[in-house]
Amino acid sequence: MSPTRRSFLRSGAGVLAAGAIAGCLDGAAGGGEGVDSGYAAFFTLHEWAEAVSGDLADFEDPVDVGQMGHGWEPTGNVTADIASTDAFVYLDSPEFGWAQDVAATLEADYENIAVIDALAGLEDQLIEGDHEHEEDDHEDEEDDHTEDEHEEDDHDDDGAFDPHVWTDPVLAREMVANIADGLAAADPDNESTYGENADNYRSDLDALDEAFETMVEKADREAAVLAGHNSFQYLEARYGFELHTPVAISPKAQPSQSDIADTIEFVDDNGIDVVLYDRFESPNLAETIVENSNAEETRAISPAAGTTPEWNDEGWGYIDQMEQLNLPALRDALGAE
The missing domain is CATH 3.40.50.1980 (Nitrogenase molybdenum iron protein domain)
Structure with missing residues (x-):
């Protein structure tokens, strides 16, 4: 099944x-x-x-x-x-x-x-999901769950991809x-x-696919940092780059201090200048990483699962978000100038 x-x-x-x-x-x-x-x-x-x-x-x-x-x-x-x-x-x-x-x-x-x-x-x-952070967050509460709560958790845990x-x-x-x-x-x-x-x-x-392929071929780095939950594993797998993130794929996941410290170290070790963040999440984590590392700026990226009032007024759709926001942001983050 x-x-x-x-x-x-x-x-x-x-x-x-x-x-x-x-x-x-x-x-x-x-x-x-x-x-x-x-x-x-x-x-x-x-x-x-x-x-x-x-x-x-x-x-x-x-x-x-x-x-x-x-x-x-x-x-x-x-x-x-x-x-x-x-x-x-x-x-x-x-x-x-x-x-x-x-x-x-x-x-x-x-x-x-x-x-x-x-x-x-x-x-x-389908790609296997990363629910490690969520499991850690709930570990201490597990003993207090009722049978009904366990059933509800099981429903969520089925999202293992x-x-x-x-x-x-x-x-x-x-x-x-x-x-x-x-x-x-x-x-x-x-x-x-x-x-x-x-x-x-x-x-x-097809044109979007070709644009991503060309961008990655020109990239100086194979890794970038995303300060938010990772919605882009399929892009990574398709085009062969890595997005290091301190957060799991779930929007509810929260990074630990050690996760943030590891990410700051990753930024400095890989000479990363631009830290990405999800446009639908707070930029605070990305700003914290920039302030405590050698990175210079933050850039927004979108999982293209929603729109903003500004993008809606502009008539931006899925293709527009990918072309106008994600491609330039990843180009900067991977050094594909």
């Missing part, structure tokens, strides 16, 4: 029919009568769903501007809102447990909504293709349009 399915199959939304499970594993379930509207679970998936559907459908993003999809939890009856549309695009990942629960309910109780898992078929390309698959432009191509396949299955009359739109967007991802 793949790591993305374990939490989903025991999410408590009811026993699913075998056909519904098979449909989700293929990438989509339900639908077949056209797609006019839908929801996508967070910013990046929303952009991709909009790009693939084009003028055929309007998709909503439940996550407000200024918030990241990773770690977000809905308020109100979001399931009812989603169920009133024709399609739901999500990641079948325990890190997005609310979306798994919604998908389970839709598949069990609604026949005419397409449930599209953008991660379908990518299970063998890094969910930030979308940061890799190559894997993003496959996820866009999954969305196109899911929409085509729900709306076969427009299959060619979904395919053409997906191909157009995938050409932009």
Whole structure:
């Protein structure tokens, strides 16, 4: 059983029919009568769903501007809102447990909504997560947990892989293709349009992939420092550089003093001038590392899982964040001038 399915199959939304499970594993379930509207679970998936559907459908993003999809939890009856549309695009990942629960309910109780898992078929390309810091943080409290709390922790621990698959432009191509396949299955009359739109967007991802490859080839260093939780393991694996971070991949993880000291030493040992930080997190840790090392400045980088009011006003999407923010920041951090 793949790591993305374990939490989903025991999410408590009811026993699913075998056909519904098979449909989700293929990438989509339900639908077949056209797609006019839908929801996508967070910013990046929303952009991709909009790009693939084009003028055929309007998709909503439940996550407000200024918030990241990773770690977000809905308020109100979001399931009812989603169920009133024709399609739901999500990641079948325990890190997005609310979306798994919604998908389970839709598949069990609604026949005419397409449930599209953008991660379908990518299970063998997922990278193991780093939950070491989280485990350390909870070690002292473990004896006090009730049985229910242990069950809740088990749900979280199922996220043993890094969910930030979308940061890799190559894997993003496959996820866009999954969305196109899911929409085509729900709306076969427009299959060619979904395919053409997906191909157009995938050409932009190809260009982004080439830009990252060129940047890393020109880099003087193979390592940089990210003062925040690491959302970029897929970029590291794809392009062959290292982001040293004192924080685990979870947004809730906190660095220890020894982690910070080790990172300061890493900066000085590797002659690093620029310390990166997550635009959706505080720059304080990055500033502390710069103040106590030979580094000279901080630069923001984005996991491209959300947007800011400023970027929203500029019309920045996933590609823009990667090209306009992440590429220049990594270029400076890796010495790829």
